[in-house]
Amino acid sequence: MSIRPVKRITQAQPTMEGAGVHLRRAFGFGDPSEFDPFLMLDDFRNDDPRRYAAGFPWHPHRGIETITYVLAGNVSHS
Numbered sequence: 161m162s163i164r165p166v167k168r169i170t171q172a173q174p175t176m177e178g179a180g181v182h183l184r185r186a187f188g189f190g191d192p193s194e195f196d197p198f199l200m201l202d203d204f205r206n207d208d209p210r211r212y213a214a215g216f217p218w219h220p221h222r223g224i225e226t227i228t229y230v231l232a233g234n235v236s237h238s
Contacts, residue, residue, distance in 0.1 A: 170187070172184035172185060172186040173185055177216065178215060178216030179216065181214060182206060183206075183212075184202070184203040185201070185202050186202070187200060188201065
């Protein structure tokens with residue numbers, strides 16, 4: 161197993177995805193090879209349902225695995 165050094169520390173950036181879901185993206189902008197094997201890391205933390213209730217229209221996840229890590233509350237994947 162090889163260990164890679166930390167290249168830089170950055171702050172998550174506010175952005176919107178899907179049908180207008182507000183989130184903060186820690187990484188996933190720019191060159192994906194910097195984060196290989198990961199593609200992106202999004203933080204959906206929000207207490208206002210209007211900022212996430214629209215969700216994400218159907219889209220395929222081919223060749224990737226989605227991981228959801230719930231810190232509090234609940235989530236439903238359909």
